[in-house]
Amino acid sequence: MVKSHPKTITKSYWVPTETAGERVFWMSLEFSLNRRSKAGQPSIAEVAWSSGSADEALLELPPVVPERIRREAQRLIQPWPDSRYTDAYRRSGGILNVFTPPWGEEQDEVWAAMAAEWKAQDFANDQARQEAFLALEQQWNTTPHPFFARLTPAQVMVCGGPHEAELADEFLRRLTRMCDGRPFQSEGEALIKTLMLLRGWQCQPRKGGRTVLDIIVSERNELLARRDRALNESANSR
Amino acid sequence: MSRKPRKRKRPRQAQSRQRSRMPSVYQRNIHQADDILAGEGVEIRPDNWQQLALDWFVPNEPERGELARYIADHEPELGVSWARELLRLEVFFQARDYAQIIAHYDQAFSRYPRCALVEMWVADQIFRHAGDFWRARQMYRYVVDHLPYHPKPYYELGFMSYLLGDFVGALGWFNQAAEQVTDDDVEMGARVFYNRGMVRFALDSDREAAIADVQEALRRKPDYPQAKEALRGLRGRVRWVPW
Numbered sequence: 001m002v003k004s005h006p007k008t009i010t011k012s013y014w015v016p017t018e019t020a021g022e023r024v025f026w027m028s029l030e031f032s033l034n035r036r037s038k039a040g041q042p043s044i045a046e047v048a049w050s051s052g053s054a055d056e057a058l059l060e061l062p063p064v065v066p067e068r069i070r071r072e073a074q075r076l077i078q079p080w081p082d083s084r085y086t087d088a089y090r091r092s093g094g095i096l097n098v099f100t101p102p103w104g105e106e107q108d109e110v111w112a113a114m115a116a117e118w119k120a121q122d123f124a125n126d127q128a129r130q131e132a133f134l135a136l137e138q139q140w141n142t143t144p145h146p147f148f149a150r151l152t153p154a155q156v157m158v159c160g161g162p163h164e165a166e167l168a169d170e171f172l173r174r175l176t177r178m179c180d181g182r183p184f185q186s187e188g189e190a191l192i193k194t195l196m197l198l199r200g201w202q203c204q205p206r207k208g209g210r211t212v213l214d215i216i217v218s219e220r221n222e223l224l225a226r227r228d229r230a231l232n233e234s235a236n237s238r
Numbered sequence: 239m240s241r242k243p244r245k246r247k248r249p250r251q252a253q254s255r256q257r258s259r260m261p262s263v264y265q266r267n268i269h270q271a272d273d274i275l276a277g278e279g280v281e282i283r284p285d286n287w288q289q290l291a292l293d294w295f296v297p298n299e300p301e302r303g304e305l306a307r308y309i310a311d312h313e314p315e316l317g318v319s320w321a322r323e324l325l326r327l328e329v330f331f332q333a334r335d336y337a338q339i340i341a342h343y344d345q346a347f348s349r350y351p352r353c354a355l356v357e358m359w360v361a362d363q364i365f366r367h368a369g370d371f372w373r374a375r376q377m378y379r380y381v382v383d384h385l386p387y388h389p390k391p392y393y394e395l396g397f398m399s400y401l402l403g404d405f406v407g408a409l410g411w412f413n414q415a416a417e418q419v420t421d422d423d424v425e426m427g428a429r430v431f432y433n434r435g436m437v438r439f440a441l442d443s444d445r446e447a448a449i450a451d452v453q454e455a456l457r458r459k460p461d462y463p464q465a466k467e468a469l470r471g472l473r474g475r476v477r478w479v480p481w
Binding site: 016017096100103107147149150192195199202 | 336365366367368369370371372375399400401402403404405406407440
């Protein structure tokens with residue numbers, strides 16, 4: 001009996017910066033973690049949510065996958081913390097965010113403002129103060145963030161699914177057609193041109209009147225709901 | 239065919255001394271800027287440094303008034319050396335050498351009190367050429383705090399928010415820019431209203447508001463091809479208008 005072997009597919013895109021190139025690569029890894037097999041087998045992320053074990057989920061990866069990618073995949077499917085999802089800073093954020101220059105806590109004006117407000121408040125005791133802080137962290141996790149193209153950190157954490165993967169490929173092919181070989185005066189100019197194309201593209205209505213943005217957001221919400229179901233089932237079965 | 243004479247190999251230590259004496263690209267450009275200034279007959283002295291800074295860097299109002307205020311506030315810390323650095327910066331702006339503008343700003347201006355006007359212009363290079371959004375954003379926010387009546391930093395923050403995919407934030411910044419921009423500032427006014435119209439349409443397909451803004455942009459600058467194209471699109475039946 002011949003076991004099915006993993007296929008190697010190489011794709012080549014034009015991207016405006018080296019950093020964006022790396023992020024596009026990691027974005028495709030994120031997409032692959034949410035992809036179910038053609039036979040409808042659960043995705044790697046779903047196995048991790050149900051089993052609570054990143055190691056068990058990674059058994060699904062073919063042995064040829066390099067160690068560096070395996071480590072990155074392991075990070076991506078780690079259980080999420082009860083506190084703030086700071087790992088969202090390190091994820092690609094999908095096609096809507098993949099070209100955004102990397103940023104983190106230092107640049108996060110939203111969290112800085114929330115934390116400053118919390119610090120300025122008076123609390124009855126330390127416990128109330130701590131509870132308010134935890135509530136604030138939850139609020140950050142589920143509030144659309146201006147630097148994540150208004151995805152919530154939770155929507156960033158869950159990563160993109162197969163529809164977004166297709167859309168990303170479509171955009172990257174379009175970008176390549178439009179920009180490959182075109183001279184740019186600077187990296188910044190290339191980056192801005194790319195982002196202008198992206199923001200125009202994400203507003204385009206598709207079949208059924210939904211925009212690219214609508215499709216991406218609703219798929220990420222569906223993945224979050226799937227994750228919640230898997231975690232609940234896993235908790236009930238224990 | 240004659241052979242080139244072989245150069246005697248210098249000891250490694252001497253080679254490294256030689257390298258360190260060679261001027262860097264940055265230093266070469268500084269010398270060139272000084273040559274250009276000398277060629278223009280500029281001689282910066284204790285009795286004329288303020289006037290030269292104003293005449294060279296900001297010949298027009300309201301920026302001229304802003305820089306004059308900055309000089310008055312920080313006069314003891316500035317002087318001939320500061321004016322020389324500012325004039326060199328202006329030469330690099332005129333040469334459109336963005337890498338040198340940023341390098342010179344970093345090397346020369348950290349010694350002096352922050353000047354919102356200088357930051358506003360340098361931030362443009364950091365944003366639009368170096369692509370360092372986060373550094374530029376901090377600088378624009380500083381400018382907003384210190385030059386609250388200037389429309390440019392609001393406009394740039396609006397444009398940056400749009401690029402980041404934050405259309406709500408972009409609209410807020412463009413609204414503030416629209417409040418500050420005067421009829422005299424034709425280019426900035428047209429850009430502010432055109433971009434605000436586009437964001438309004440992208441946000442919630444508010445066609446009427448978008449048309450009003452694009453018309454305002456065209457009133458300020460009738461020869462604005464992108465605005466004309468957008469207006470045609472908005473008046474048609476399309477559900478999406480190219481930016």
